[in-house]
Amino acid sequence: MGVHQMEEEGCRVLYCIAILTDQEQEGQNCAEYIRNYCTEKKVFPLIEIYQDQERFFGRTRKTVPAVVFLALPGVSGLNAAEHLRSLYPKCGIIWCSDLDFSLHAFRMRIEYFFMKPVEEQKIKEGLSIWFEHRNVI
Secondary structure, three states, X not given: OOOOEEEEOXXXXXXXXXXXXXXXXXXXXXXXXXXXXXXXXXXXXEEEXXXXXXXXXXXXXXXXXXXXXXXXXXXXXXXXXXXXXXXOOOOEEEEEEOOOOHHHHHHOOOOEEEEOOOOHHHHHHHHHHHHHHOOOO
C-alpha cells in the first residue's frame, strides 16, 4: 500500500486520502472537511481530488490511497465502490450516495456509508471510524 508514515515534532504525516466525486465544488468542500478533521487530530494527509474515474483508477495503480471518499451518484457510485473494493480490499472507503446502498456497503465491508447531502459531521464520523479501525489516532 502506498502509505508513508513518519513522526515529526509530535505530528503525524500520514496517508493519501482520495476524493472521487462528479462535482468539483463538492470535492473542494469534502477536502476542507477532511483537512479540518485531520488538523484537529494532528494528522496531515495528502488529499487528492478526482472527478474522472478512469484517471482515479489509473493513479491507484501507482499509489493506493489509504482512504477513498467516494461521492458519485447512483449506480456509478456502486460500481466504483465494488471496483475499488475488489482491487484494494484493505483500502478504507467512506461512501456517500444519493441512493440507499447501505446493504451493498455492508456486504462489501465499506467502513462508512451515508446518504447525501454531504455534511462535515458525516465525513468526520466516517474518518473517526476508519482511524479507530486502523489504530491511527
